[in-house]
Amino acid sequence: MTAAQRVEPGTFSNEPVLELRRASDREALLEALSELDARLPLTVPVLIGRDRGVGEGIESTDPATPSRLVASAGIAAGADVEAAVERAAESGAGWARRPASERAAILIEAAANLRRDRLELAALAVRECAKPWAEADADVCEAIDFLEYYARGAIALERGPGLLQVPGERNEMRYAARGVVAVISPWNFPLAIPTGMVAAGLATGNGVVLKPAEQSPGCALRVVEALHRAGVPADALALLPGYGETGRALVTHPGVQTIAFTGSSAVGLEILRTAAETPEGQRHVKRVVAEMGGKNCVIVDADADLDEAVPDVIQSAFAYAGQKCSACARVLVHERVAEALIGRLAGVIETLTVDRPDRFDTDVPPVIEQEAKQRVDRYRELAASEGRVIATQERMPDEGWFCAPTLAGELPESSPLLREEVFGPLITVEPVGSVEAACEAVESLPFALTGGLFSRDPATVAAVGDRLRTGNLYVNRQITGAMVGRQPFGGNGLSGVGSQAGGPDYLHQFVEPRVISENTMRHGLVVD
Amino acid sequence: MREVGERLARGSGTSLRHPFRALDDRALNLTSHDRDLRAALFRLVDVTPACRDVDDLGRHLAGLAGELADPPAPLDAAMRIAHTKAGRVALGSAVAAGVRHMAHRFIAGDSPRAARAELRRLWKGGIASTVDLLGEATVTAAEADRYRDRCTEALGELVAAARRWPANNLLERDSLGPLPRANLSVKVTALTPLLRPAAPERGVADAAERLRPLLRRARELDAHLHIDMEALDSVETTLALILDLLSEEEFREGPSAGLVLQAYLRESPAQLERILAWAERRPRRPPLVVRLVKGAYWDHEVAEARQRGWSVPVFTDKAECDRNFETLTARLLDARPAVRVAVGSHNLRSVSYAIARNRLAGGGDGDLELQVLRGLGDDLATSLAAAGLRVRVYSPVGDLVAGMAYLVRRLLENTSNESFLLARSEGASLDEQLAPP
Numbered sequence: 001m002t003a004a005q006r007v008e009p010g011t012f013s014n015e016p017v018l019e020l021r022r023a024s025d026r027e028a029l030l031e032a033l034s035e036l037d038a039r040l041p042l043t044v045p046v047l048i049g050r051d052r053g054v055g056e057g058i059e060s061t062d063p064a065t066p067s068r069l070v071a072s073a074g075i076a077a078g079a080d081v082e083a084a085v086e087r088a089a090e091s092g093a094g095w096a097r098r099p100a101s102e103r104a105a106i107l108i109e110a111a112a113n114l115r116r117d118r119l120e121l122a123a124l125a126v127r128e129c130a131k132p133w134a135e136a137d138a139d140v141c142e143a144i145d146f147l148e149y150y151a152r153g154a155i156a157l158e159r160g161p162g163l164l165q166v167p168g169e170r171n172e173m174r175y176a177a178r179g180v181v182a183v184i185s186p187w188n189f190p191l192a193i194p195t196g197m198v199a200a201g202l203a204t205g206n207g208v209v210l211k212p213a214e215q216s217p218g219c220a221l222r223v224v225e226a227l228h229r230a231g232v233p234a235d236a237l238a239l240l241p242g243y244g245e246t247g248r249a250l251v252t253h254p255g256v257q258t259i260a261f262t263g264s265s266a267v268g269l270e271i272l273r274t275a276a277e278t279p280e281g282q283r284h285v286k287r288v289v290a291e292m293g294g295k296n297c298v299i300v301d302a303d304a305d306l307d308e309a310v311p312d313v314i315q316s317a318f319a320y321a322g323q324k325c326s327a328c329a330r331v332l333v334h335e336r337v338a339e340a341l342i343g344r345l346a347g348v349i350e351t352l353t354v355d356r357p358d359r360f361d362t363d364v365p366p367v368i369e370q371e372a373k374q375r376v377d378r379y380r381e382l383a384a385s386e387g388r389v390i391a392t393q394e395r396m397p398d399e400g401w402f403c404a405p406t407l408a409g410e411l412p413e414s415s416p417l418l419r420e421e422v423f424g425p426l427i428t429v430e431p432v433g434s435v436e437a438a439c440e441a442v443e444s445l446p447f448a449l450t451g452g453l454f455s456r457d458p459a460t461v462a463a464v465g466d467r468l469r470t471g472n473l474y475v476n477r478q479i480t481g482a483m484v485g486r487q488p489f490g491g492n493g494l495s496g497v498g499s500q501a502g503g504p505d506y507l508h509q510f511v512e513p514r515v516i517s518e519n520t521m522r523h524g525l526v527v528d
Numbered sequence: 529m530r531e532v533g534e535r536l537a538r539g540s541g542t543s544l545r546h547p548f549r550a551l552d553d554r555a556l557n558l559t560s561h562d563r564d565l566r567a568a569l570f571r572l573v574d575v576t577p578a579c580r581d582v583d584d585l586g587r588h589l590a591g592l593a594g595e596l597a598d599p600p601a602p603l604d605a606a607m608r609i610a611h612t613k614a615g616r617v618a619l620g621s622a623v624a625a626g627v628r629h630m631a632h633r634f635i636a637g638d639s640p641r642a643a644r645a646e647l648r649r650l651w652k653g654g655i656a657s658t659v660d661l662l663g664e665a666t667v668t669a670a671e672a673d674r675y676r677d678r679c680t681e682a683l684g685e686l687v688a689a690a691r692r693w694p695a696n697n698l699l700e701r702d703s704l705g706p707l708p709r710a711n712l713s714v715k716v717t718a719l720t721p722l723l724r725p726a727a728p729e730r731g732v733a734d735a736a737e738r739l740r741p742l743l744r745r746a747r748e749l750d751a752h753l754h755i756d757m758e759a760l761d762s763v764e765t766t767l768a769l770i771l772d773l774l775s776e777e778e779f780r781e782g783p784s785a786g787l788v789l790q791a792y793l794r795e796s797p798a799q800l801e802r803i804l805a806w807a808e809r810r811p812r813r814p815p816l817v818v819r820l821v822k823g824a825y826w827d828h829e830v831a832e833a834r835q836r837g838w839s840v841p842v843f844t845d846k847a848e849c850d851r852n853f854e855t856l857t858a859r860l861l862d863a864r865p866a867v868r869v870a871v872g873s874h875n876l877r878s879v880s881y882a883i884a885r886n887r888l889a890g891g892g893d894g895d896l897e898l899q900v901l902r903g904l905g906d907d908l909a910t911s912l913a914a915a916g917l918r919v920r921v922y923s924p925v926g927d928l929v930a931g932m933a934y935l936v937r938r939l940l941e942n943t944s945n946e947s948f949l950l951a952r953s954e955g956a957s958l959d960e961q962l963a964p965p
Contacts, residue, residue, distance in 0.1 A: 016837025021725035021761055134726065303578040303588070307665035336580065347668025351721050361727035456575040458591040
């Protein structure tokens with residue numbers, strides 16, 4: 001028994017979020033923020049093994065104060081991609097030979113690193129991605145959860161499943177690391193999502209190359225540092241900041257075995273197309289794990305408790321300005337309670353505070369960048385011209401990429417607002433004649449990521465649960481905030497391919513099965 | 529204390545006087561023993577106002593009963609007839625009647641005006657009241673305004689009604705001065721849509737705009753305004769709001785006002801010290817009334833803390849909670865005359881302790897108020913009144929069907945199995961009921 005095996009981790013439990021209703025927790029965060037501010041901007045180099053490139057080329061700014069530079073990052077070029085993949089493959093082979101429990105111990109140590117710096121990391125997510133405090137803190141906790149959860153999962157996976165055994169035959173199934181994992185991560189969960197995808201690759205014994213979103217290289221750097229400091233070999237995890245070019249070079253690289261992507265549908269589908277190619281010399285078919293967009297609907301039945309449905313819809317739609325793949329975009333409400341629901345949603349929107357994410361009383365922070373603001377504002381104009389803006393809240397700071405939270409309705413069936421992902425603080429509402437009609441509307445969408453149902457009839461809950469192919473259906477609660485191990489997260493349809501993150505099946509995507517069957521019978525002598 | 533307890537227990541008499549109440553007691557006890565059954569019953573009451581008609585209600589009954597692993601015989605039978613429309617209509621009608629019947633027990637009337645007769649009946653029986661207006665949750669500014677207006681109107685109605693009540697020295701005066709007859713309990717979560725646990729100042733500022741006119745109205749009319757305490761998420765906002773507003777110069781001399789201390793909170797001793805320090809620093813006339821209760825959101829607080837990995841903010845050991853209740857009772861009694869003390873409990877031991885502790889300290893019975901909930905503490909109220917003690921019944925008022933749903937959601941669901949009611953009906957001996965925690 002090795003030393004690492006002796007420290008078998010205990011059962012998984014979610015990292016507790018801060019109790020922000022306590023003044024002491026809030027003060028601690030503000031203090032961490034002012035300490036962080038004194039150190040900004042961060043420099044994010046291209047990190048390949050022990051080589052540190054220059055940290056220049058990308059400017060990551062604060063969406064609430066665009067003049068504030070949060071991080072200055074390098075841009076990984078084609079040669080960097082070559083070097084990173086090559087070293088990840090070499091180093092990965094050694095990493096894969098270590099027992100899963102040893103790798104797990106390192107990931108758990110990385111989780112401890114994040115835990116120790118959790119206030120500062122939350123502050124960084126506030127600055128770099130304009131996550132409001134509660135969301136920023138939850139992002140840190142989810143990153144910790146992914147490390148802890150996949151570390152344990154990889155130990156269990158290494159044991160392999162039991163196979164049927166008959167006399168004279170020994171059957172064994174193992175899961176082996178596939179090889180280099182390219183991780184392409186988004187900015188909206190700037191700590192949790194890169195950590196999750198990287199951790200899954202590392203836990204199962206693969207070398208990993210991370211290309212974070214150009215909007216959040218600072219957060220990605222902190223994740224990579226936490227892993228390296230915990231003992232992940234420098235070569236086994238590279239950081240390649242960059243734009244789409246870098247990502248494209250990585251995806252097309254023949255040395256990459258697995259691509260873990262979370263982001264827009266357009267990019268995700270492009271990756272899937274590209275990954276299907278098997279250029280000369282590539283001896284494998286790439287596997288793509290892609291979490292893509294959604295057009296998430298909440299169905300409110302006539303017997304719903306509106307006292308709960310209203311705040312839950314608001315929270316699902318506007319927390320982090322609607323910039324979650326799980327966010328509520330469309331409300332389908334039974335006509336019998338439509339007027340009441342719409343009136344109350346409108347009333348709440350008028351009370352929302354649109355402000356800086358570092359304020360604890362902010363309800364809606366800015367969106368990530370100018371381009372995003374322009375996109376959301378365009379959709380808002382479309383809502384006004386094709387239908388009606390039912391409620392909006394336009395009081396907001398002058399500076400920063402703020403968008404007015406908006407409820408729109410009376411849209412024609414053909415409206416792009418009912419189909420396209422806005423990824424901003426804009427939702428639509430439509431009365432429907434029945435829950436069945438609402439389900440038909442949901443089924444007509446190509447996406448199937450999250451969904452919500454408010455009903456107090458067990459029969460309705462069961463029927464909708466059986467019917468919809470939605471990856472995550474939330475009943476009588478908000479539709480965002482999936483917790484690792486509790487709500488494995490991921491969509492079906494055009495929302496994604498692959499098993500749900502933070503769930504029992506996820507790690508299987510980073511390994512390949514190998515079965516060894518040995519004949520143990522020698523001239524009639526059975527050896528068991 | 530033993531003497532006090534015995535006398536109260538005798539005074540509670542037997543529920544045989546009220547056959548309907550005995551029936552309700554049995555239903556409550558039955559459901560107390562079976563968590564699933566209780567949950568199904570409460571969910572049914574909860575959804576009743578949202579059902580289109582009795583057919584729809586019948587369908588919900590069948591659906592909820594279908595979730596029970598082992599439904600009791602009557603429910604089993606109900607599910608069998610729920611397959612036909614006639615069956616569902618019959619079931620739905622029975623449920624609607626049942627909910628209405630239950631509502632009469634817990635709700636004093638569908639409006640303050642409608643509750644007048646009931647409040648008068650109580651008063652004539654030597655029992656004071658405080659009215660709580662039931663309603664939907666406040667999520668918009670308009671809803672908060674509406675609640676404020678309902679409260680303003682209720683103050684007027686209550687004061688007008690109370691004028692015609694006969695004099696009762698015990699109920700309208702203590703050694704510190706007069707006590708208003710009209711008494712209204714208000715909820716801060718209903719006074720503002722801006723309650724944010726992480727930013728209490730926002731809710732305080734917004735609720736203050738609506739509470740100020742209510743305080744002024746109460747002062748003009750000489751009514752008592754009591755600010756209820758709810759789940760922990762709103763406690764800091766509520767406490768800061770009351771202490772801030774009552775510190776304002778215009779409210780130094782009134783109205784009579786009060787707040788609530790929840791003994792199940794581990795931080796309740798610290799909260800009490802904060803309240804008492806404030807009261808010492810800013811003596812007001814009439815003094816602040818502190819209503820000590822166990823707290824009604826126990827299940828909610830425990831579940832929320834467990835879901836988020838927080839340390840549980842409430843006592844999870846009943847004896848520890850009961851001991852804290854007694855410690856706080858003593859601290860409060862000794863803090864007079866800076867505050868007035870009301871003890872709200874159905875626990876025979878807690879109530880007897882408060883009475884005995886007050887007498888032991890040389891306090892007059894009139895300087896301690898006891899409070900109970902309508903529908904759950906009626907017998908105790910009767911026996912407290914008979915013993916010459918001042919008791920006030922917390923009396924919800926509102927639409928019977930919708931109000932019952934709110935009540936179930938906010939109060940009954942959180943009512944612990946370990947109620948006095950249950951202990952008594954199960955034949956717990958007086959010794960057991962009065963045993964020190």
